Amino acid sequence: MTNDARPEAKDQGKSEHHLIEVRRGKAARIRERGENPFANDVVAGELPLTDLRDVRASFDGVRGEDGRYIAETVLPTAFRVAGRVLFVRGFGGMTFVRLRDRTGELQAVCEEAGLGEAFARLEDLDLGDIVEVAGTAMATKKGELSIAAKSLRVLTKAFRPLPTKTSFKDVEQRYRMRYVDLVANPEVSQVFRARSQIVSAVRRFFDSRDFLEVETPTMHPLIGGAVAKPFRTHHNALDMELFMRIAPELYLKRLVVGGFERVYELARCYRNEGISTRHNPEFTMLEYYQAYATYETLMAQTEEMMRFVDAELAKAMPTEHAGWLSSRRFTFERFERLPMKAALAKALELAGLPLTVTDLVDQPDAPIKDWAKTAKANGRELDWANFRTGMKKCTSTGERTFVAYEYVAEPFLTRDYREGDKSVPVFITDYPFEVSPLARKQDADGTLVDRFELFIDGKEVCNAFSELNDPEDQASRFQSQVDAKERGAEETMDYDHDYIRALEYGMPPAAGFGMGVDRLVMMLTGSPSIRDVVLFPLLRPE
RNA sequence: GGGUCUAUAGCUCAGUCGGUAGAGCUGCGGGCUUUUAACCCGUAGGUCGCGAGUUCAAGUCUCGCUGGACCCA
Numbered sequence: 001m002t003n004d005a006r007p008e009a010k011d012q013g014k015s016e017h018h019l020i021e022v023r024r025g026k027a028a029r030i031r032e033r034g035e036n037p038f039a040n041d042v043v044a045g046e047l048p049l050t051d052l053r054d055v056r057a058s059f060d061g062v063r064g065e066d067g068r069y070i071a072e073t074v075l076p077t078a079f080r081v082a083g084r085v086l087f088v089r090g091f092g093g094m095t096f097v098r099l100r101d102r103t104g105e106l107q108a109v110c111e112e113a114g115l116g117e118a119f120a121r122l123e124d125l126d127l128g129d130i131v132e133v134a135g136t137a138m139a140t141k142k143g144e145l146s147i148a149a150k151s152l153r154v155l156t157k158a159f160r161p162l163p164t165k166t167s168f169k170d171v172e173q174r175y176r177m178r179y180v181d182l183v184a185n186p187e188v189s190q191v192f193r194a195r196s197q198i199v200s201a202v203r204r205f206f207d208s209r210d211f212l213e214v215e216t217p218t219m220h221p222l223i224g225g226a227v228a229k230p231f232r233t234h235h236n237a238l239d240m241e242l243f244m245r246i247a248p249e250l251y252l253k254r255l256v257v258g259g260f261e262r263v264y265e266l267a268r269c270y271r272n273e274g275i276s277t278r279h280n281p282e283f284t285m286l287e288y289y290q291a292y293a294t295y296e297t298l299m300a301q302t303e304e305m306m307r308f309v310d311a312e313l314a315k316a317m318p319t320e321h322a323g324w325l326s327s328r329r330f331t332f333e334r335f336e337r338l339p340m341k342a343a344l345a346k347a348l349e350l351a352g353l354p355l356t357v358t359d360l361v362d363q364p365d366a367p368i369k370d371w372a373k374t375a376k377a378n379g380r381e382l383d384w385a386n387f388r389t390g391m392k393k394c395t396s397t398g399e400r401t402f403v404a405y406e407y408v409a410e411p412f413l414t415r416d417y418r419e420g421d422k423s424v425p426v427f428i429t430d431y432p433f434e435v436s437p438l439a440r441k442q443d444a445d446g447t448l449v450d451r452f453e454l455f456i457d458g459k460e461v462c463n464a465f466s467e468l469n470d471p472e473d474q475a476s477r478f479q480s481q482v483d484a485k486e487r488g489a490e491e492t493m494d495y496d497h498d499y500i501r502a503l504e505y506g507m508p509p510a511a512g513f514g515m516g517v518d519r520l521v522m523m524l525t526g527s528p529s530i531r532d533v534v535l536f537p538l539l540r541p542e
Numbered sequence: 543g544g545g546u547c548u549a550u551a552g553c554u555c556a557g558u559c560g561g562u563a564g565a566g567c568u569g570c571g572g573g574c575u576u577u578u579a580a581c582c583c584g585u586a587g588g589u590c591g592c593g594a595g596u597u598c599a600a601g602u603c604u605c606g607c608u609g610g611a612c613c614c615a
């Protein structure tokens with residue numbers, strides 16, 4: 001081995017390591033001067049620390065039409081600011097240092113005249129360092145508001161270089177190191193600010209309607225509230241198997257029994273299923289329950305909520321919202337409502353297919369090729385193979401209607417229901433009872449339940465129904481879930497005896513609602529993947 | 543689980559017909575007293591995801607594996 005002879009050259013061969021070593025060396029030099037490269041004494045200064053946004057705001061009055069500042073009108077007011085260094089641009093005897101804090105950006109102008117000996121120490125400054133600058137306001141010849149630095153020191157030395165100019169694009173790296181993503185890609189931090197605004201607006205909407213926000217268990221002894229595969233865990237002291245919640249539904253309805261007639265929860269849920277652009281193993285669901293309401297009450301309320309949340313987002317982030325709005329392919333101006341059977345019939349008609357498709361598609365002699373040809377001629381390509389497989393698994397007419405709707409109608413909702421060049425959100429109503437084990441049957445037609453799902457831009461965002469509060473009906477629905485499990489069904493709910501007991505005490509007539517918060521954020525911010533709206537999505541270990 | 547694409551410097555990317563590795567940014571050294579992706583000169587930085595195969599010769603062609611992205615289930 002010859003590398004022992006030239007250890008330094010070997011070190012330099014590892015480029016990233018080299019970059020880090022250079023920065024560690026600068027930190028050491030800062031220490032040698034008696035300063036701390038990880039200082040935490042900014043609060044001690046005589047001048048208070050000012051947010052960069054507020055420095056700018058102080059000079060709003062003298063800003064020109066073009067956004068520039070005129071040197072003579074910017075009074076040399078003293079400020080102390082802090083932030084991350086976005087660039088250091090040396091220009092002979094002066095150096096420009098651009099800072100960013102959570103409120104905005106501002107540059108410091110450094111000259112030997114202002115900084116004295118400290119000017120030479122700028123060589124220890126790197127992109128990404130957190131610094132404190134004290135000085136006086138000024139405007140450059142190009143009209144940029146700046147701080148003429150009288151002092152500048154490193155508060156936090158960044159050992160690793162941040163990506164610059166060329167952005168940080170590797171998708172996996174961005175999710176893995178979100179802290180870098182948030183600094184390097186400003187539009188990413190805008191989406192997460194929007195998420196916060198959206199959640200806050202949702203809370204205001206329900207708080208103002210006299211709903212009570214609650215927190216219910218995320219570790220459940222039984223699988224319930226939805227049809228999904230759960231994560232399993234174990235409680236040692238009780239030696240008890242537990243499931244991470246797949247939905248908060250059954251606990252929230254227990255609270256309705258207890259007299260909390262209007263409750264909601266922003267509930268983190270966990271489902272042990274695949275990962276895709278629309279699925280993360282943990283996600284946030286809004287569920288709310290309202291006594292003395294029906295699914296029709298909730299449909300109207302959903303329209304109001306969507307418009308309210310979007311308007312609040314526009315108020316909070318007008319610039320960003322305008323951008324998102326302009327590329328939106330859907331509108332909230334009008335919502336369509338239509339029963340599932342009608343949606344299916346219309347979709348069949350538009351595809352030029354007979355109504356009998358629903359009955360015959362999984363028969364051995366079904367003329368699939370002809371149907372496929374006809375549908376394609378009408379501009380509709382159906383996933384016939386999966387349609388047939390799905391149908392074969394069905395054990396009731398209700399399930400068949402649902403599967404047919406899923407393959408024939410749902411993929412085309414954005415195309416079939418439009419207002420100008422935008423798609424219209426569609427409420428699909430009147431679901432078969434077989435696919436809705438917790439919903440109330442319709443008084444007029446017991447094969448259907450009072451339920452809707454809302455599709456925005458073709459994606460399912462909400463699911464709601466008038467709640468089943470008849471304990472005997474509920475018991476038989478639980479029983480059929482248990483029977484299905486015995487027949488080999490993979491995803492079923494457990495029989496929840498305590499929930500039946502709760503219903504036996506009497507739950508007022510009520511309606512309940514669930515919404516994927518992550519999906520709503522995707523809609524409103526035009527984000528194509530759920531991983532763009534979840535700060536730390538689940539990834540394979542490094 | 544199926545399909546398509548993809549992996550080259552710390553970052554963003556070139557690399558033609560198979561001929562032995564390139565640019566910009568970052569870093570380092572120097573110049574420049576109002577920059578805005580500053581600019582100019584110099585310099586450093588690579589096991590071309592991993593493993594086989596074909597070939598005189600593979601970043602490039604073939605096969606397998608692994609990771610990732612997107613679409614479908």
